[in-house]
Amino acid sequence: MKIAEQFKPSPRWDAQATHSVSNRRLRFAAALILTLTLAASAWFAEAGPVTERGGGARHKVPPTPSSVRFAVISDPHLYSVRLGTSGAAFEAYLNQDPKLLRESEAILESALESVIKQQVSFVIIPGDLTKDGELVNHLLMARHLAKLERHGIQAFVVPGNHDLNNPDAVAFIGDTTRPVPNVSPRVFRAIYQRFGYGQALDCDVDSLSYVVEPVRGLWLIGIDSTDASENEQLGYPVVGGRLSPSTLAWIQAKLQQAQARGKQVIAFMHHGVNPDFVVQPLLFPDYLVSEWSAVNLTLASAGLRVVFTGHYHAQDASYLCDRTLTPVSPLCDVATSSLVSFPCAYRLVTIQPDGQLSIESRRVTDIAADTAGMPFQEYAEADLRARLPALATYQLEYGFGVPHDQAVLLEPFVTDAILAAYAGDETPDATTQAVLNSFVGSPEPLHSLGLLLWGMWTDPPPADNDLTVPLTTN
Numbered sequence: 001m002k003i004a005e006q007f008k009p010s011p012r013w014d015a016q017a018t019h020s021v022s023n024r025r026l027r028f029a030a031a032l033i034l035t036l037t038l039a040a041s042a043w044f045a046e047a048g049p050v051t052e053r054g055g056g057a058r059h060k061v062p063p064t065p066s067s068v069r070f071a072v073i074s075d076p077h078l079y080s081v082r083l084g085t086s087g088a089a090f091e092a093y094l095n096q097d098p099k100l101l102r103e104s105e106a107i108l109e110s111a112l113e114s115v116i117k118q119q120v121s122f123v124i125i126p127g128d129l130t131k132d133g134e135l136v137n138h139l140l141m142a143r144h145l146a147k148l149e150r151h152g153i154q155a156f157v158v159p160g161n162h163d164l165n166n167p168d169a170v171a172f173i174g175d176t177t178r179p180v181p182n183v184s185p186r187v188f189r190a191i192y193q194r195f196g197y198g199q200a201l202d203c204d205v206d207s208l209s210y211v212v213e214p215v216r217g218l219w220l221i222g223i224d225s226t227d228a229s230e231n232e233q234l235g236y237p238v239v240g241g242r243l244s245p246s247t248l249a250w251i252q253a254k255l256q257q258a259q260a261r262g263k264q265v266i267a268f269m270h271h272g273v274n275p276d277f278v279v280q281p282l283l284f285p286d287y288l289v290s291e292w293s294a295v296n297l298t299l300a301s302a303g304l305r306v307v308f309t310g311h312y313h314a315q316d317a318s319y320l321c322d323r324t325l326t327p328v329s330p331l332c333d334v335a336t337s338s339l340v341s342f343p344c345a346y347r348l349v350t351i352q353p354d355g356q357l358s359i360e361s362r363r364v365t366d367i368a369a370d371t372a373g374m375p376f377q378e379y380a381e382a383d384l385r386a387r388l389p390a391l392a393t394y395q396l397e398y399g400f401g402v403p404h405d406q407a408v409l410l411e412p413f414v415t416d417a418i419l420a421a422y423a424g425d426e427t428p429d430a431t432t433q434a435v436l437n438s439f440v441g442s443p444e445p446l447h448s449l450g451l452l453l454w455g456m457w458t459d460p461p462p463a464d465n466d467l468t469v470p471l472t473t474n
Helices: 023-031 033-044 088-096 104-117 135-150 185-191 193-197 245-260 292-301 376-400 404-423 430-440 446-457
Strands: 068-072 122-125 154-157 170-173 176-179 210-215 218-223 264-269 306-309 316-321 327-335 345-351 356-363 467-470
Touching: 088 170, 088 376, 104 135, 104 345, 122 218, 135 154, 135 185, 135 193, 154 193, 154 210, 154 218, 185 193, 193 210, 218 245, 245 264, 245 292, 292 316, 292 327, 327 467, 376 404, 376 446, 404 430, 404 446, 430 446
Parallel strands: 068 122, 122 154, 218 264, 264 306, 306 327
Antiparallel strands: 068 345, 170 176, 210 218, 316 327, 345 356, 356 467
16 A cells, blocks of 8 residues: 555655756657667567467467466566665655665565466566656566566566656655656557567557466456556646546456356456455545446456456455445455565465465565665564654644644554555454544544544455455356
8 A cells, every 4th residue: 555645745745856857858868768668679579489460479378287376466666776765855755655665676586586486377467567657667677577488487567557657757866856757658568568468369449458368268357447648747646547438348348258258367457446445445545446336346247256456555355345344246356565565475376277266475575685684574564664653643633633742642553554454364453452442432533533443454354365266156
């Protein structure tokens, strides 16, 4: 969960500094993008074999084994240290949006090495590949994904809200920033031609959505849920997501075709279609796709049973439920945490011969970077615990009207709820339950705060980290 996108005082934390270079320099930099992209695409073409074209260059579809194993890595927010990792501006960014940016490449390398050892068939990444859509970071990500190809592992990506047309693509220089080239949807497609778009059976003409067949008998639908068309005009990236009517119709058509041809289907996208916790639509609506319940029911009625998502930076699995927390849709939304935020988890998924998805969660436990002498998991949790209190205190003061002194005392309960949501399978201990009940029995604003915190701690089935999901409904 990028909690700071809700807690920070302004949608543009440093607008004047971020846009301090001339438009002429930006136009010149943008003119280099396609040249660099074409060169990069030529370099990546050496990474693996390409076979005949169907609607685009496709990898040869391997035969279906008795079971299929793949990995899910979400929100890696890859960041090149060449863009700066020190100074007041960089620290200000981390304080309003906590991520392990300095360590992002080491974390990604560790996760990919673990995935390679698991001998998976393919890897999916549901968006936010980069910190803020910087061209240099997208090219760096493509180089890392090419390593998977050299081990016979395919990678498939879709964009997240940070990845396209992002005005926040900057380098950090002391106490200021300067813009660097970002990427358009056209350039995104070119950079990741070998990681979904070139292997596609079909692509949606109105978005960066596509369908591939990574193993025979399985269709994988990559859904572009971003809403980035007005980012440049707004001067900041739109956090929320949407599916246009034409894109939703295209997805329905692919699901119907898959059913007619006897294919199993899995989808992945950045924004969620089910709330991660009961009050998420109230607290953090932008982490769900627009009209999320209608989208869920539409996709479920067309036969989709599981969608892998990210965006919220939490380990979670959920069904669309009614007010009694009874599921009303068979579509399970399996959200995976960010690699650069505690718990720095990823998922291993096995499609069993009986059509069941067995989902396991793993955490990155060791990286080739300075962790201040601590085991990596302790380091990641300590970093988040150090940065969340100021954000939580701010929200209590300005979101709930709590006086500062009282907000400081209440902050640990908010921080603990956020960390529990990140880790998944959250269950409040007896002390936390007693405190929350006392809040609910108090006058406002403690009453509303208690209800909201109880909502964050309420985690209906299924389990968040290790679970089994049916691909079909009998």
